[in-house]
Amino acid sequence: MSSRTSDSITSHDRLANAIRFLAIDAVEAANSGHPGLPMGAADIATVLFTKVLKYDPSRPFWPDRDRFVLSAGHGSMLLYSVMHLAGYKKVTIDEIKRFRQLGSLTPGHPENFVTEGIETTTGPLGQGIATAVGMAMAERLLAARFGSDVVDHYTYVLASDGDLMEGISQEAADLAGHLKLSKLIVMWDDNKISIDGPTSISGSTNQLARFAASGWATAAVDGHDPEAILAALEAAKASDRPTLISCRTTIGFGSPKKAGSEKVHGSPLGAEEIVATRAALGWEAPAFVVPEDALNGWRAAGAAGRAAREAWEARFAARPAEERTEFERRVAGTLPAALEGAIVAAKEKAVKDGGAVATRKSSEMVLDFITPAVPEMVGGSADLTGSNNTKAKGAKSVTPDDFSGSFIHYGVREHGMAAAMNGMALHKGLIPFSGGFMVFSDYCRPAIRLAALMGERVIHVLTHDSIGLGEDGPTHQPVEHLAALRAIPNLLVMRPCDTVETAECWQIALQSTDRPSALILSRQNLPILRTDATAVNRSAEGAYEILAASGPAQASLFATGSEVSLAVEAAKLLEAQGVPTRVVSIPSFELFLERPAAERAKVIGDAPAKVAVEAAIRMGWDAIVGSNAAFVGMTSFGASAPAKELYAHFGITAQQVAARALDQLRQA
Numbered sequence: 001m002s003s004r005t006s007d008s009i010t011s012h013d014r015l016a017n018a019i020r021f022l023a024i025d026a027v028e029a030a031n032s033g034h035p036g037l038p039m040g041a042a043d044i045a046t047v048l049f050t051k052v053l054k055y056d057p058s059r060p061f062w063p064d065r066d067r068f069v070l071s072a073g074h075g076s077m078l079l080y081s082v083m084h085l086a087g088y089k090k091v092t093i094d095e096i097k098r099f100r101q102l103g104s105l106t107p108g109h110p111e112n113f114v115t116e117g118i119e120t121t122t123g124p125l126g127q128g129i130a131t132a133v134g135m136a137m138a139e140r141l142l143a144a145r146f147g148s149d150v151v152d153h154y155t156y157v158l159a160s161d162g163d164l165m166e167g168i169s170q171e172a173a174d175l176a177g178h179l180k181l182s183k184l185i186v187m188w189d190d191n192k193i194s195i196d197g198p199t200s201i202s203g204s205t206n207q208l209a210r211f212a213a214s215g216w217a218t219a220a221v222d223g224h225d226p227e228a229i230l231a232a233l234e235a236a237k238a239s240d241r242p243t244l245i246s247c248r249t250t251i252g253f254g255s256p257k258k259a260g261s262e263k264v265h266g267s268p269l270g271a272e273e274i275v276a277t278r279a280a281l282g283w284e285a286p287a288f289v290v291p292e293d294a295l296n297g298w299r300a301a302g303a304a305g306r307a308a309r310e311a312w313e314a315r316f317a318a319r320p321a322e323e324r325t326e327f328e329r330r331v332a333g334t335l336p337a338a339l340e341g342a343i344v345a346a347k348e349k350a351v352k353d354g355g356a357v358a359t360r361k362s363s364e365m366v367l368d369f370i371t372p373a374v375p376e377m378v379g380g381s382a383d384l385t386g387s388n389n390t391k392a393k394g395a396k397s398v399t400p401d402d403f404s405g406s407f408i409h410y411g412v413r414e415h416g417m418a419a420a421m422n423g424m425a426l427h428k429g430l431i432p433f434s435g436g437f438m439v440f441s442d443y444c445r446p447a448i449r450l451a452a453l454m455g456e457r458v459i460h461v462l463t464h465d466s467i468g469l470g471e472d473g474p475t476h477q478p479v480e481h482l483a484a485l486r487a488i489p490n491l492l493v494m495r496p497c498d499t500v501e502t503a504e505c506w507q508i509a510l511q512s513t514d515r516p517s518a519l520i521l522s523r524q525n526l527p528i529l530r531t532d533a534t535a536v537n538r539s540a541e542g543a544y545e546i547l548a549a550s551g552p553a554q555a556s557l558f559a560t561g562s563e564v565s566l567a568v569e570a571a572k573l574l575e576a577q578g579v580p581t582r583v584v585s586i587p588s589f590e591l592f593l594e595r596p597a598a599e600r601a602k603v604i605g606d607a608p609a610k611v612a613v614e615a616a617i618r619m620g621w622d623a624i625v626g627s628n629a630a631f632v633g634m635t636s637f638g639a640s641a642p643a644k645e646l647y648a649h650f651g652i653t654a655q656q657v658a659a660r661a662l663d664q665l666r667q668a
């Protein structure tokens with residue numbers, strides 16, 4: 001502290017206290033929220049946003065801005081205060097007063113789709129830091145493609161104890177350390193307090209040693225000393241590795257009675273303590289009033305970012321027109337016109353080749369066509385590249401020293417992978433897709449849920465989608481996972497039945513700019529059922545008649561993915577017994593349910609017998625076929641055996657489907 005002049009102390013403290021009191025007053029007005037973190041981390045945020053971060057409040061989405069992620073989303077008032085103070089126009093003082101109220105721009109946790117300028121939704125601890133890893137990866141990937149004149153920024157994270165306690169933080173740290181993401185800088189609000197009390201009651205990890213072991217640079221500073229914070233940030237920027245800075249802080253800094261205690265983590269200070277805190281910090285301004293000197297200081301800091309943005313615009317303008325158009329297209333998320341031709345070409349190849357193919361292999365073949373047409377796609381796998389088939393022909397692996405490739409070896413880190421994919425999508429300029437075993441979508445679920453909430457185009461290739469995977473047995477066989485994924489709002493779940501549908505589902509996933517997709521693919525071979533290789537995307541209907549009945553239908557069979565061919569077999573058995581039978585393929589419940597009721601009724605039809613078949617639990621099917629339909633599927637976990645035997649053992653057979661249809665006709 002000794003080297004600080006009294007002027008800089010005064011001005012820094014005034015700027016930091018402006019954050020503290022907006023947070024204190026907003027939480028008090030809402031009678032709900034978390035004042036402890038904003039009060040404790042105000043010094044860190046002040047140094048970052050007034051001295052280090054490259055941003056321009058008048059252009060929140062300027063492509064080469066530094067990214068800031070508040071991983072500890074419960075401290076949202078820190079972010080809202082800073083945004084208001086720095087001059088993000090929409091975050092007005094009235095919005096601060098409406099903290100946590102319906103329709104405000106200041107919800108309980110930061111939501112990127114609510115408040116312009118917030119980089120990602122946070123709140124589930126650990127997600128922010130792992131998402132930031134994806135942003136830092138995106139920066140390296142895009143810099144390798146467009147050069148550092150166009151892409152050259154840092155990604156900063158403010159993480160709390162809870163963020164570092166969550167397991168996902170290790171997956172993220174491991175990945176970032178391995179990839180040498182030197183422009184990722186995590187400031188750890190090391191206040192040693194969480195909800196239950198001191199963090200020492202539940203953990204004793206040496207976090208700096210942990211991150212160092214994962215290849216990070218580390219530093220430790222007094223989180224209330226602005227000069228020390230600044231020096232650590234400058235050193236971190238110069239490091240050739242990602243950096244974790246422990247910023248030792250006092251939660252609820254300034255509150256005479258509550259500072260340093262869990263009592264200030266998540267409840268209002270109370271009127272009396274607010275008066276005492278104002279006195280302790282020498283803050284004379286009434287609630288929600290920012291004194292002129294502090295506001296001017298902040299606004300000047302915010303306005304200073306304009307020069308960097310304009311310099312970038314000038315550099316960008318000097319690039320060749322073709323390159324600018326391509327960069328702008330990718331950042332806008334618009335697909336290249338070549339995609340449609342690539343999809344048709346893939347369908348044509350599928351029809352020409354014929355034969356039985358696992359849809360995971362179909363997907364690989366489709367990727368061979370579409371990845372050259374859509375160069376912003378970046379693939380990957382959680383150590384199952386040869387099983388998920390997500391590496392297209394010619395896709396080069398990314399390495400720590402070369403980000404020109406387009407395939408990422410995420411390692412056995414499904415959760416970290418899913419969060420990193422979110423970060424890449426949020427960064428803009430890339431379309432992340434990656435693979436894993438479907439059963440382990442459980443390991444990705446919190447990140448998939450956030451992608452759905454944020455409406456991000458992230459594509460999960462989930463293979464080995466049922467008992468059809470066979471010998472690996474029940475630990476690896478999804479049973480409830482289709483229902484569980486379909487339960488997530490705004491997630492598009494697609495289970496194609498053959499190569500043509502697989503191509504169509506890829507096209508839909510890429511065109512779905514405002515939601516994530518899960519492509520559910522088989523391990524086992526499936527016959528080709530569709531032989532129309534045109535630009536018409538039938539899967540986009542969600543459900544459609546894939547086989548017509550020989551006459552007025554007596555039975556309608558409904559199926560998805562690997563069970564569509566089984567339903568077609570069952571239809572043949574029924575037709576042979578004189579029962580005109582149709583088959584409806586349902587690649588996506590969500591797409592089907594989005595269609596008008598009258599159209600849906602037509603697809604479902606009015607045959608007296610209705611049987612649905614899917615090698616999974618029934619949950620969710622009633623909304624499609626009604627509760628009177630019969631269902632052939634799973635009611636238990638699977639077992640370890642060859643796939644064919646398992647289908648027979650669990651009664652998921654064409655004979656069983658036909659028998660259920662005949663039962664229904666007898667009862668009709």
Ligand SMILES: Cc1ncc(C[n+]2csc(CCOP(=O)(O)OP(=O)(O)O)c2C)c(N)n1
Nearest residue numbers: 037123124125160161162163193194195265
């Ligand atoms: C995954 C997850 N689990 C639980 C919570 C609920 N929660 C919010 S903050 C918090 C811990 C608070 O401790 P810390 O992270 O140190 O934050 P601080 O008290 O310093 O503000 C918990 C358990 C959460 N937000 N996310």
